[in-house]
Amino acid sequence: MPNSPQPPAPGAPAPPDVTSSDAALRRFLHGLPGVDAVGLEARAASLGTRSVKAEAKAYAIDLAISMIDLTTLEGADTPGKVRALCAKGCHPDPTDRGTPQVAAVCVYPDMAATAREALAASGGAALRVASVATAFPAGRASLAVKLADTREAVAAGADEIDMVIDRGAFLAGRYLQVFEEIRAVKEACARPDGGAAHLKVIFETGELATYDNIRRASWLGMLAGADFIKTSTGKVAVNATLPNTLLMLEAVRDFHAGTGTRVGVKPAGGIRNTKDAMKYLVVVGETAGADWLSPDWFRFGASSLLNDLLMQRQKLRTGHYSGPDYVTVD
Known part of the structure; x- marks a missing residue:
């Protein structure tokens, strides 16, 4: 069949007309190489057994702390809870001011202004305010509502917007609709100062049900201008997993090789302890490379993870575990 689209090689740039129509985008996404599920899971499991040597563990713990988007996304969130979270993000361990700050504090749009003010008051001006938008977590709203949600968060001081795609449209194969929605949200992220x-x-x-869909969604998001691609909201039964994250890291690696554009990755939901965080750092280094081992290009969407990292850090520093009563509980 001479007219059949050929699957692009890993790292190959997208054809220039790939987003010119729904049909062209579908041809490209369905032309991506299929995912070997057995091989992917075996590779993730193998990398997950790697150990971080004792001399590198302290560095890895500090790196993981610096990659956390410290998150509260509950209906019962209050300004007081957000202020406390911001204080914790600025000074995760009040007994050791050498503890690095987290990367960002992630809140709902109506709490973005509170977070911005609290970070400034707590000495965390360098911390980013991340805000979920676009009718998070379900995404079931009109585009006008999603764009208003985004603009409200940016106007309130959000440095980062975490948007959800329309999974219904994606699973129905309406890829161009999802692409255009991401592009519209990207435009709504603009600030009056030009940033x-x-x-x-x-x-x-x-x-998304299949690894092939995750690969397609990764490329779709990157083609539409995502600065980061993120696994999940943390609000469903299955959130971040090592295989899913490995697959997305392969996608950003290949996209960078083909286009020169670097995109970050954020696994979210279910990463609760230091052992798990170390596995993810190994997967990042072995898959995308050392350049992605930075909060500029890799984040953990988490809340309870920080507590365990702090306890492990205190163990390395003092020789004994302080226990959960000696770290603030979110």
Whole structure:
């Protein structure tokens, strides 16, 4: 069949007309190499057994702390809770001011202004305010509502926007609709000063059903201008997993090789302890490379993870575990 689209080689740039129509975008996404599920899971499991040597563990713990988007996304969130979270993000361990700050504090749009003010008051001006938008977590709203949600968060001081894609449209094969929605949200991230909030695009991988869909969603998000691609909202049964994250890291690596554009990755939901965080750092280094081992290009969407990292850090510093009562509980 001479007219059949040929799957692009890993790292190959997208054809220039790939987003010119729904049909062209579908041809490109379905032309991506299929995912070897057995091989992917075996590779993730193998990397997950790697140990971080004792001399590197302290560095890795500090790196993981600096990559955390410290998050509260509950209906019962209050300004007081957000202020406390911001104080913790600025000074994770009040007994050791050498503890690095987290990367960002992630809140709902109506709490973005509170977070911005609290970070300034706590000495965390360098911390970013991340805000979920676009009718998070379900994404079931009109585009006008999603764009208003985004603009409200940016106007309130959000440095980063975590948006959710329309999974229904994606699973129905309406790829251009999803692409155009991401592009519109990206434009809504613009600030009056000429800058723009960074855009993290959430796929909700637990709802995409197949690894092939996760690969397609990754390329779709990157083609549309995502600054980060993110596994999940943390609000469904299956959130971040090592295989899903490995697959997305392969996608950003290949996209960078083919286009020169670097995109970050953020696994979110279910990463609760230091052992798990170390596995993810190994996967990042072995898959995308050392350049991605930075909060500029890799984040953990988490809340309870920080507590365990702090306890492990205190163990390395003092020789004994202080226990959970000696770290603040979110």
